[in-house]
Amino acid sequence: MTSTIQTDRLIDILWQAVEVEILPRFGKLSDEDIRTKSEAIDMVTEADEGAERLIHAEVSKLMPDALFVGEESVAADPALLAKLGGADLAVVVDPVDGTFNFANGVPLFGVMMSVIKGGETVAGLILDPFAGDCHVAEKGAGAHVVKLDGAHKPLRVAAPLPVDQMLGASSTGYFYGDERANLLANLGLVRSTFSYRCAAHEYRLLAKGGMQFALYNKLMPWDHLAGALLVEEAGGHVARFDGSRYLPSHTSGGLLAACDKDSWLALRNTLFPQRA
Amino acid sequence: MNQFSDHDMPFLRQILSEAGTAEIMPRFRGLAAGSVAEKKSSIDLVTEADLLSEKAITEAIRTKFADALIVGEEASEANPGLISALKDADLAFVIDPVDGTFNFQAGLPVFGINLAVVRRGETVAGLIHDPVLGDTLTAVKGGGARLLRAAGAEEICGVRSADLLHDMVGTISINDIDRDNRRRIAANLAKTRMAFAYNCSAYEYWLVATGKVHFIGHHKLMPWDHLAGVLIHQEAGGVTAKFDGSKYRPGDISGGILSAPDAESWNMILREIVRA
Numbered sequence: 278m279t280s281t282i283q284t285d286r287l288i289d290i291l292w293q294a295v296e297v298e299i300l301p302r303f304g305k306l307s308d309e310d311i312r313t314k315s316e317a318i319d320m321v322t323e324a325d326e327g328a329e330r331l332i333h334a335e336v337s338k339l340m341p342d343a344l345f346v347g348e349e350s351v352a353a354d355p356a357l358l359a360k361l362g363g364a365d366l367a368v369v370v371d372p373v374d375g376t377f378n379f380a381n382g383v384p385l386f387g388v389m390m391s392v393i394k395g396g397e398t399v400a401g402l403i404l405d406p407f408a409g410d411c412h413v414a415e416k417g418a419g420a421h422v423v424k425l426d427g428a429h430k431p432l433r434v435a436a437p438l439p440v441d442q443m444l445g446a447s448s449t450g451y452f453y454g455d456e457r458a459n460l461l462a463n464l465g466l467v468r469s470t471f472s473y474r475c476a477a478h479e480y481r482l483l484a485k486g487g488m489q490f491a492l493y494n495k496l497m498p499w500d501h502l503a504g505a506l507l508v509e510e511a512g513g514h515v516a517r518f519d520g521s522r523y524l525p526s527h528t529s530g531g532l533l534a535a536c537d538k539d540s541w542l543a544l545r546n547t548l549f550p551q552r553a
Numbered sequence: 554m555n556q557f558s559d560h561d562m563p564f565l566r567q568i569l570s571e572a573g574t575a576e577i578m579p580r581f582r583g584l585a586a587g588s589v590a591e592k593k594s595s596i597d598l599v600t601e602a603d604l605l606s607e608k609a610i611t612e613a614i615r616t617k618f619a620d621a622l623i624v625g626e627e628a629s630e631a632n633p634g635l636i637s638a639l640k641d642a643d644l645a646f647v648i649d650p651v652d653g654t655f656n657f658q659a660g661l662p663v664f665g666i667n668l669a670v671v672r673r674g675e676t677v678a679g680l681i682h683d684p685v686l687g688d689t690l691t692a693v694k695g696g697g698a699r700l701l702r703a704a705g706a707e708e709i710c711g712v713r714s715a716d717l718l719h720d721m722v723g724t725i726s727i728n729d730i731d732r733d734n735r736r737r738i739a740a741n742l743a744k745t746r747m748a749f750a751y752n753c754s755a756y757e758y759w760l761v762a763t764g765k766v767h768f769i770g771h772h773k774l775m776p777w778d779h780l781a782g783v784l785i786h787q788e789a790g791g792v793t794a795k796f797d798g799s800k801y802r803p804g805d806i807s808g809g810i811l812s813a814p815d816a817e818s819w820n821m822i823l824r825e826i827v828r829a
Contacts, residue, residue: 382686382688383663383751383756384662384663385662385663408660449743449748450746450748452743458740458741458743459740461739461740461743462736462740463736465732465735465738465739468728470750471751471752472748472749472750473663474749478661482659485659485660487660
């Protein structure tokens with residue numbers, strides 16, 4: 278078993294991936310013909326694959342016993358996903374979260390990593406290449422923003438608000454039929470909802486107190502494990518729609534994150550009255 | 554009085570670029586040691602960025618167009634009559650010094666500077682500048698729309714082709730309408746492939762005018778939020794009109810507007826999303 282998690286080293290690895298594999302391709306997209314759709318998508322794929330390869334290689338040196346799970350590696354070996362829940366130690370990576378934005382020249386994407394021990398998320402990292410910082414959570418040790426120069430600042434979710442005063446991000450593209458129409462109508466009851474098409478930035482915003490909730494339906498672990506821990510360690514409440522705890526082994530059941538348990542419940546009952 | 558001509562576009566772009574560099578970016582994420590932003594709250598910083606950016610842009614325009622009417626978001630707060638004067642002015646400039654203040658304050662790099670040039674009640678030029686990347690979208694009436702990259706590259710903008718509604722990506726901003734209508738329109742958006750909302754009309758116009766999304770609509774019509782974007786979208790080949798089908802004109806502040814790929818899809822989106 279590997280000793281304590283070296284988050285500083287992991288952050289360095291993510292920065293390396295940003296500098297070598299990710300940002301150069303974002304710049305290249307800007308200079309070339311961004312209207313050639315296939316080319317833009319190729320560039321995202323290259324950034325994704327290149328960054329995952331680099332991170333995988335570096336993490337293997339640092340934590341040789343860890344199971345490595347990323348979107349690309351799961352595409353190559355789907356069985357990896359099922360091993361996550363039972364692994365002694367695992368590292369889960371999303372090298373470019375916010376691919377629509379990346380491909381379209383919107384500077385709103387992030388790099389996410391989580392560390393899993395015995396079926397629980399014990400560390401989560403969300404890095405923003407443009408802000409030059411990484412939001413870091415360690416289980417039981419709180420959540421912090423770590424600047425490039427090493428400066429630390431604690432993160433804290435906002436004070437809870439009544440449902441009709443809440444601002445939040447909701448990703449509704451993976452709900453279907455009446456369920457989607459009902460949910461969208463019920464989201465009309467909060468003060469304002471939006472979607473930046475980038476879970477990394479939405480979790481960061483919630484954890485630092487910039488809004489009151491975030492909602493997702495598609496639960497790929499690389500999209501949500503780091504963010505869920507970040508929000509919890511910043512004092513918020515995160516659970517699946519039925520109220521159960523979100524675990525690395527889960528890929529369904531939806532996810533709602535809010536400032537505390539009471540406001541979570543009030544919002545869940547407004548958005549999904551049939552579950553109240 | 555100095556007449557405005559197409560040759561003034563580089564002059565205007567330079568003004569926006571300088572305001573972005575000198576007044577906006579130093580206050581964004583105000584964390585750098587020794588920066589103007591050190592030790593100030595994020596609300597103070599966004600207020601300062603707004604006021605000082607508008608002041609800088611206004612003064613720079615005055616050096617060449619001393620007699621023009623200048624309608625800035627901040628100036629209009631103090632003098633609401635400025636908006637109605639837009640209809641009759643020989644020459645007017647309409648400024649949104651920081652469009653997307655929620656994002657600016659939250660540290661999200663999604664905001665812009667909007668500038669529209671209005672001659673006798675008609676928008677004749679529009680610019681949307683992205684201070685983070687340094688890129689600018691520009692259009693002059695009858696001359697097409699262009700994306701000018703910070704590094705010097707130039708691209709012609711074109712809207713996305715219309716598609717079946719369930720394959721389209723778009724958004725109708727519902728924050729400023731009553732609860733029942735919010736719920737109704739939100740539920741109707743379930744008929745589309747995916748809704749998005751970036752809390753920034755500059756970026757929404759950017760995405761719709763460069764063919765990244767299909768449609769956008771708004772209920773609240775403050776001129777600094779829309780005049781530049783609407784012209785750029787039209788010059789990129791799109792269709793914008795008020796919900797009642799009438800032309801959107803400088804000085805209009807109510808009625809709602811919809812921007813779509815063409816007249817047919819405009820009618821369909823109005824029927825299926827806004828009216829249904």
